[in-house]
Amino acid sequence: MLLAIGFSFNKFGGNISPGLGNYLKLQVFRAGYNNRSGLLPEDMYDATTLEQIALPVNSLYGVISDRIINLTNLTVPDLSSNGLSNMLPIDIGKLSNLKFMLLHTNKLRTRITGSVPIWLATLPSLFYINVSVNLISGEFPKELCSLPMLVSRQPAGQVDHEYLEFPIFAQSQLRAESLEYNSLSYTQSLQYNYVSYFPPSIYLHNNSINGNIPKEIGQLKLLHVLDLGVNNFSSSIPDQISNLKKLETLDVSMNHLYGNIQRH
Template identity: 45%
Template sequence: MNFMNEATPNYDQNKISDGFQNLRAVSLAGCQLTGQVPLWLSKLTKLEVLLLSGNQITGSIPGWFGNLPSLFYFALSQNNISGEFPKELSRLQPLVIEQNKFNRNKPDLPFFLFPNQNSTSHQYNRIFGLRPTIFLANNSLSGRIPAETGQLKFLNVLDLGNNNFAGSIPNQISQLTILERLDLSKNHLSG
């Protein structure tokens, strides 16, 4: 809840490795940031938690998110994002491979998480305390929910509510056997 109504920060792609290579969590939530998802995030290979909810980000969700080897908590809800659910998100390694294979140490300082603008904050003293999550609710995403979402076997929360998804719910979602929360409400699903 800083940088109110500014454009998403852009950095020189070649200099990201100079200062941000060890970032494990980025929170720019609730800032009303404008623009698109910044490309420099694709260079953060140690990124585990990304919070961009509660902004005015436009454009589509870049497929390169699926190439981030440690990303397991992904929140882009409450934006103006359009396009389809990228199939590449189904390659997020911490959501496909068992979690205990990933080393999550305590960050130096506690951090706070606002799941959405209407909720109270939650304090976490270690990143591992977060449940593997994809929050994409309250956008303008459309198309079908891809069958590839069934590959995210270690996903605990999938929130795609209040979008424009159409078609039927893919049977493969039933393969998400540790899913604790599924929200597909306020879409155009059938069947």
């Protein structure tokens, strides 16, 4: 009974062969840092027991299918550094076990404003978001400032100590695109095997997000990293950002911000 498939950091090329849907107990599929190309395999969405899908740093293209709603156990989708495009499926908001969203460095389009962020802001377990270096536009959604895992502290007995058999490679506080992103030495220095080791983070840099930084940002009291750099924000920095006592990294560089920077 196969539970995990991993062949990352190799030189496998071509399309991902069909057949994932035949593994009825498969929990982990990792094939990142290869030369894979083509579309995401459609039968991937038939492997309904999948918890981790990690295909970063390949040359995959196309769209994320609406059928992702079938993957109700999914906690980690890492499809970063590919050529995926088009809108994100709204039904992602029904994946209540989602803890990470690693979709940076693609060509994804969406307007994260209005009713669209319902699929993001209502996810009860989500605490690590990286959708940087995409084609996202619109304003910063106030709804994002009410993510349950970033607003209220979990009781000690409920802290997630899940062990990840295959580690996840998180973005460092230095931007990935300024480093050798596909180098083994870089990724090894950023790997985590426990969910609780990840710093709660929101990475939105290198998009086309505009408007104000909402004062509701001050509600994200458990946030450690907030990266809004290289966008089109045009406002002052709200005083409420001083409420983020856990914040270790704040990047608002290369925007159109003005006014005074408050000292607290």
